[in-house]
Amino acid sequence: MSARLLSPESDPIRPDQPQPLTLTLDGDELTGVTGQTIAGIVLAAGRLSWRRTSVRAQPRGLFCGIGVCFDCIVTVNGERDVRACQRRAQPGDVITTQHDDVPEVIE
Amino acid sequence: MSGAVPRDNRMDGVLRPDVLIIGAGPAGLAAARAALRRGASVTLLDAADSLGGQYWRHLPETRRAAREEILHHGWATYRRLVCELRDAPRCEIILGAQVWALESGRRGDGETTESTDRQDPRDGTAIASPAPSVPLTVHALIGPPDGTGRKPRTIQPRTLVLATGAHDRTLPFPGWDLPGVFTAGAAQAYAKGERVAVGRRVVVAGAGPFLLPVASSLVSTGATVLGVYEASTPRQMIRGWLSKPWQLAGAAHKSGELAGYIRGQLRHRVPYRTGYAVVAAHGEDRVAAVTVARVDAQWAPIPGTARRIEADAVCVSHGFTPRLELAIAAGCALSPDRFVVVDADQRTSVPGVFAAGEITRIGGVDAALAEGELAGHAAAGGCSADAAVVTARRSATVFTGFAARIEAAHGIQPGWTAWLTEDTIVCRCEEVTYGRFCSTLAATGGPSLRSLRMTTRAGLGVCQARVCGRTVEDLLIGEPTVGVAEVDIDHTRISLPAPVPVAVSDRRPITTPVRLAELAAMPPSPSARPSVPSARPSVPSAAPSVPSAAPSVPSAAPSVPSGSTPRRSDPTPRSPTGPSGQPATST
Numbered sequence: 001m002s003a004r005l006l007s008p009e010s011d012p013i014r015p016d017q018p019q020p021l022t023l024t025l026d027g028d029e030l031t032g033v034t035g036q037t038i039a040g041i042v043l044a045a046g047r048l049s050w051r052r053t054s055v056r057a058q059p060r061g062l063f064c065g066i067g068v069c070f071d072c073i074v075t076v077n078g079e080r081d082v083r084a085c086q087r088r089a090q091p092g093d094v095i096t097t098q099h100d101d102v103p104e105v106i107e
Numbered sequence: 108m109s110g111a112v113p114r115d116n117r118m119d120g121v122l123r124p125d126v127l128i129i130g131a132g133p134a135g136l137a138a139a140r141a142a143l144r145r146g147a148s149v150t151l152l153d154a155a156d157s158l159g160g161q162y163w164r165h166l167p168e169t170r171r172a173a174r175e176e177i178l179h180h181g182w183a184t185y186r187r188l189v190c191e192l193r194d195a196p197r198c199e200i201i202l203g204a205q206v207w208a209l210e211s212g213r214r215g216d217g218e219t220t221e222s223t224d225r226q227d228p229r230d231g232t233a234i235a236s237p238a239p240s241v242p243l244t245v246h247a248l249i250g251p252p253d254g255t256g257r258k259p260r261t262i263q264p265r266t267l268v269l270a271t272g273a274h275d276r277t278l279p280f281p282g283w284d285l286p287g288v289f290t291a292g293a294a295q296a297y298a299k300g301e302r303v304a305v306g307r308r309v310v311v312a313g314a315g316p317f318l319l320p321v322a323s324s325l326v327s328t329g330a331t332v333l334g335v336y337e338a339s340t341p342r343q344m345i346r347g348w349l350s351k352p353w354q355l356a357g358a359a360h361k362s363g364e365l366a367g368y369i370r371g372q373l374r375h376r377v378p379y380r381t382g383y384a385v386v387a388a389h390g391e392d393r394v395a396a397v398t399v400a401r402v403d404a405q406w407a408p409i410p411g412t413a414r415r416i417e418a419d420a421v422c423v424s425h426g427f428t429p430r431l432e433l434a435i436a437a438g439c440a441l442s443p444d445r446f447v448v449v450d451a452d453q454r455t456s457v458p459g460v461f462a463a464g465e466i467t468r469i470g471g472v473d474a475a476l477a478e479g480e481l482a483g484h485a486a487a488g489g490c491s492a493d494a495a496v497v498t499a500r501r502s503a504t505v506f507t508g509f510a511a512r513i514e515a516a517h518g519i520q521p522g523w524t525a526w527l528t529e530d531t532i533v534c535r536c537e538e539v540t541y542g543r544f545c546s547t548l549a550a551t552g553g554p555s556l557r558s559l560r561m562t563t564r565a566g567l568g569v570c571q572a573r574v575c576g577r578t579v580e581d582l583l584i585g586e587p588t589v590g591v592a593e594v595d596i597d598h599t600r601i602s603l604p605a606p607v608p609v610a611v612s613d614r615r616p617i618t619t620p621v622r623l624a625e626l627a628a629m630p631p632s633p634s635a636r637p638s639v640p641s642a643r644p645s646v647p648s649a650a651p652s653v654p655s656a657a658p659s660v661p662s663a664a665p666s667v668p669s670g671s672t673p674r675r676s677d678p679t680p681r682s683p684t685g686p687s688g689q690p691a692t693s694t
């Protein structure tokens with residue numbers, strides 16, 4: 001485990017009790033809090049990566065966190081290439097990870 | 108909310124406010140308020156779904172907290188700004204609005220607008236409007252980020268204020284592509300925006316005063332910060348911060364804010380080390396440790412000083428890169444060190460277009476607020492000499508010096524390239540290594556950004572070189588040469604001495620990735636269509652083989668329409684004859 005959501009009980013800003021929200025990532029159920037981004041929920045569930053790169057099949061996840069780098073893209077309810085750090089999760093979202101091979105050359 | 112906003116008054120779906128502001132960070136919010144106070148109607152757009160920009164990023168409406176202000180500086184200022192805007196009948200705020208194209212009429216469609224004079228609503232006197240003679244047209248997509256069903260919206264304001272801010276710049280180092288390496292901004296955004304700490308045992312590194320609030324936010328989110336490693340040497344920092352200290356008097360509260368962070372670090376026993384850099388991250392599928400080393404005044408690691416630290420996250424930022432794509436699309440002149448050039452009224456070189464905040468210099472929140480106020484005021488017909496903006500004018504001057512000090516104290520030094528290895532990734536999207544970069548450079552026989560990109564594909568990936576662009580330029584150039592730029596603002600010529608890069612990677616015809624299906628669904632624009640149809644390097648959908656991104660392209664985002672081209676669903680556009688890593692040109 002590494003990243004985590006601070007529990008409201010130990011948070012100095014004294015938040016209200018948050019509303020839980022569940023989504024699935026490649027079939028696994030993950031629970032976060034209403035208003036979180038998809039990346040936030042996945043990270044806090046202990047997963048640091050959710051994509052493999054095209055050339056070297058290296059794992060990638062969150063990097064810039066503000067929509068600039070496109071490292072974090074996932075498929076959301078069938079919509080490809082959604083930046084997980086920008087999209088707020090909706091209850092029941094079906095998230096699938098993406099790996100795209102380098103395209104073959106057709107002469 | 109909008110009542111008196113002159114929206115869509117020709118029933119053609121086009122919004123026509125007096126002043127359009129893009130970006131709702133400190134600069135954009137201050138601009139909106141100042142324009143409203145002069146009686147203008149205002150539309151304020153931001154791609155995010157809440158106001159505040161990077162500085163005042165906060166929990167969403169659905170998560171309330173009794174004491175959220177303790178995570179922020181100037182929270183009361185933010186609340187006041189938001190209340191004033193939300194209560195103003197002539198202000199329309201559109202969030203979740205990604206601006207993807209902008210036409211300034213500069214490229215000569217010859218059209219002119221109706222008379223741009225208007226009356227001051229308070230006393231009926233005519234306001235000399237700073238509007239351009241050809242319409243500015245802005246195209247936005249409104250809806251969830253990267254969603255397929257976003258609504259297109261066209262806006263033709265009299266004047267435009269660009270306040271698009273900046274993003275972190277992270278220099279590459281071996282292992283920086285491992286999961287668990289984040290920008291410092293990511294750590295900050297997730298701490299403030301979600302109360303998620305990106306790691307448990309975290310190293311913060313890079314350069315600049317920004318590292319301190321990041322460490323502080325991580326601690327307040329339950330992480331243990333193992334150390335803050337600032338690459339600038341104490342000597343560089345003293346030279347930057349302590350020369351002519353009397354000039355800092357007006358910025359005393361800012362220095363106080365920074366001192367407060369340092370005290371906070373001490374209280375939390377976070378070591379703050381200057382003259383140190385993270386030179387490698389280690390791990391299989393995620394970060395398990397980092398190596399830090401002392402660096403010399405040029406930021407080259409000093410042999411024998413490396414030390415390994417076990418950590419599960421490392422947050423690295425070496426400064427900021429302004430988000431210039433809209434300013435460039437508008438045709439605004441840039442300074443040789445690549446910020447938008449503005450005059451005392453925040454006017455850019457394009458009539459009717461103003462700029463404020465981090466796109467004009469990296470000066471922090473106070474500079475952004477002051478510039479925003481001046482820009483909004485001038486965009487609504489005022490001028491910086493007016494009594495109404497005297498405080499903002501003073502503050503803008505004080506913080507000009509502040510920006511120069513940040514650069515002098517923490518600016519990137521060329522020795523950093525000494526920590527790169529052959530297989531360090533330079534371009535994250537296309538996975539181009541430093542070794543390949545160097546061999547291509549040797550083979551192509553000279554520093555040409557174009558040939559280097561075409562051969563290695565560095566900087567042609569899905570992020571459109573936002574992450575690696577400046578790094579690739581620096582690697583190409585080595586030492587920058589000094590030159591002079593001449594800029595014409597409102598018939599006044601300004602000369603600017605500064606380093607001149609031989610290569611520039613900021614140009615992006617489509618300022619943000621859009622899907623072909625969305626382009627296809629656009630209603631015809633009231634003026635000329637945005638000049639983007641060549642579709643490259645628009646991402647995620649368009650590969651170079653797409654004939655045009657104009658509405659004739661069949662939809663089905665984001666895969667490329669079939670034909671003889673390779674069918675690829677990867678968002679990264681690549682040349683069909685030169686897929687990533689295997690260039691068509693042999694080297």
Ligand SMILES: Cc1cc2nc3c(=O)[nH]c(=O)nc-3n(C[C@H](O)[C@H](O)[C@H](O)COP(=O)(O)OP(=O)(O)OC[C@H]3O[C@@H](n4cnc5c(N)ncnc54)[C@H](O)[C@@H]3O)c2cc1C
Pocket residue numbers: 066129130131132133134135152153154155159160161162163204205206207270271272273274275291292293295296317320321430433463464465466471472475618619
């Ligand atoms: C992630 C991050 C966190 C930061 N946190 C701090 C901090 O805690 N303390 C500190 O002192 N400084 C911080 N900074 C530095 C910060 O940038 C400035 O202090 C301040 O926010 C600058 O204000 P601004 O109004 O110029 O820009 P910003 O606050 O960056 O606002 C720009 C806005 O423009 C919007 N925008 C950009 N392009 C488009 C487009 N095409 N369409 C629609 N909207 C667009 C963005 O969504 C953003 O909301 C941070 C920077 C980053 C990148």
Ligand code: FES
Pocket residue numbers: 061062063064065066067068069070071072073083084085086
């Ligand atoms: S993490 Fe960079 S775009 Fe999402």
